[in-house]
Amino acid sequence: AIKIEHWTAPSGAQVYYVENRTLPMLDVQVDFDAGSAREPADQVGVASMTASLMDAGTGSGKSALDENAIADRLADIGARLGGGAEADRASFSLRVLSSPAERNSALTILRDILAHPTFPAPVLERERARAIAGLREAQTQPGSILGRRFTELAYGKHPYGHVSSVATLQKISRDQLVSFHRTHYVARTAVVTLVGDITRAEAETIAQQLTADLPAGATLPPLPDPAMPRATVERIANPATQAHIAIGMPTLKRGDPDFFPLVVGNYALGGGGFESRLMKEIRDKRGLSYGAYSYFSPQKSMGLFQIGFETRAEKADEAVQVANDTLDAFLREGPTDAELQAAKDNLINGFALRLDSNAKILGQVAVIGYYGLPLDYLDHYTERVQAVTVEQVREAFARHVKRENLITVVVGGKASLEHHHHHH
Numbered sequence: 463a464i465k466i467e468h469w470t471a472p473s474g475a476q477v478y479y480v481e482n483r484t485l486p487m488l489d490v491q492v493d494f495d496a497g498s499a500r501e502p503a504d505q506v507g508v509a510s511m512t513a514s515l516m517d518a519g520t521g522s523g524k525s526a527l528d529e530n531a532i533a534d535r536l537a538d539i540g541a542r543l544g545g546g547a548e549a550d551r552a553s554f555s556l557r558v559l560s561s562p563a564e565r566n567s568a569l570t571i572l573r574d575i576l577a578h579p580t581f582p583a584p585v586l587e588r589e590r591a592r593a594i595a596g597l598r599e600a601q602t603q604p605g606s607i608l609g610r611r612f613t614e615l616a617y618g619k620h621p622y623g624h625v626s627s628v629a630t631l632q633k634i635s636r637d638q639l640v641s642f643h644r645t646h647y648v649a650r651t652a653v654v655t656l657v658g659d660i661t662r663a664e665a666e667t668i669a670q671q672l673t674a675d676l677p678a679g680a681t682l683p684p685l686p687d688p689a690m691p692r693a694t695v696e697r698i699a700n701p702a703t704q705a706h707i708a709i710g711m712p713t714l715k716r717g718d719p720d721f722f723p724l725v726v727g728n729y730a731l732g733g734g735g736f737e738s739r740l741m742k743e744i745r746d747k748r749g750l751s752y753g754a755y756s757y758f759s760p761q762k763s764m765g766l767f768q769i770g771f772e773t774r775a776e777k778a779d780e781a782v783q784v785a786n787d788t789l790d791a792f793l794r795e796g797p798t799d800a801e802l803q804a805a806k807d808n809l810i811n812g813f814a815l816r817l818d819s820n821a822k823i824l825g826q827v828a829v830i831g832y833y834g835l836p837l838d839y840l841d842h843y844t845e846r847v848q849a850v851t852v853e854q855v856r857e858a859f860a861r862h863v864k865r866e867n868l869i870t871v872v873v874g875g876k877a878s879l880e881h882h883h884h885h886h
Contacts, residue, residue: 496646499621560659577675648679705874710768727855729805730797732756796856
């Protein structure tokens with residue numbers, strides 16, 4: 463069992479702490495409600511750019527550090543900093559020796575990165591150029607084209623539908639970064655997770671110091687539910703020999719009571735690698751693909767259910783048909799008793815591997831904290847997996863995966879070239 467302690471710091475930040483004395487290390491993560499779902503609709507890309515530039519310079523006057531000084535100081539004490547923004551949150555992580563000198567030095571740098579970033583204009587220009595070059599490259603890759611278009615179709619105008627373009631990246635200004643940071647990097651939405659070789663008293667001091675310089679700020683209104691897409695098939699011409707295919711819809715929020723039946727059931731459908739039905743039908747029986755998978759991705763608002771695979775371009779229609787038939791049979795019948803047992807055994811056996819390092823515990827506890835899951839979530843994981851029945855899987859899938867809302871996107875393949883022929 464992992465004992466998670468929780469409190470609210472004087473700053474207003476939520477704190478989650480796990481004592482672990484096995485290594486002389488401290489792992490820290492600070493999450494903010496500052497992901498891409500919080501960008502103004504006309505500032506797509508700002509959340510990600512803000513997060514990526516926070517360690518590009520801090521402070522002012524004598525205490526100012528540029529990006530090289532920050533990197534050098536962290537390297538000198540052997541500390542590792544990570545960070546970035548996804549849809550729901552912006553996260554910063556720090557791994558450092560727990561000895562006070564190294565620890566305090568690294569935590570001071572993290573505090574200044576969070577509260578006093580300077581967003582130097584030349585670094586913005588460099589990172590913008592890099593982002594635009596990366597995007598232009600991505601726009602030629604079938605997998606990236608698929609992901610971006612699928613996101614747009616699944617979410618429409620919902621904040622999860624934000625997809626950056628060269629035009630939106632070109633519009634990002636330093637003022638927008640400063641403003642986004644001031645509004646969204648606030649103590650009230652900060653979640654501090656601490657795992658490692660420190661006492662509760664030390665954890666309290668650290669959490670307060672990391673967040674004391676932040677503006678208090680306000681909690682933001684919850685994200686809306688996405689409007690459900692109408693079932694549609696979209697084919698996008700691409701010269702690649704492999705067609706890239708996705709089928710899915712928005713469906714699952716964090717904390718949904720159907721989470722366990724969906725995860726256990728999905729292991730049998732497409733989450734279990736070679737044992738899963740999609741793999742057997744698409745790969746083993748018909749040789750249409752090297753691999754097929756499905757997953758649920760729970761988020762603050764409705765995250766995706768998605769089936770994905772690649773196949774030879776001329777086989778795309780056949781492979782889509784097999785995937786749909788396999789899904790329909792699963793929706794009708796659910797898993798067999800044998801599939802259900804195999805799914806449970808594998809999920810329970812694999813569970814320990816998700817907690818076999820400080821960094822992995824940090825990630826799991828940060829999710830529990832950020833999404834407000836029960837503190838004993840990890841303790842009850844295996845029994846909740848064990849309790850799932852075939853009937854519960856069928857009912858949960860019926861509630862969450864609906865044929866009338868499933869979108870299919872196919873990038874590549876002949877059908878698309880004929881289909882779009884009149885455009886050229």
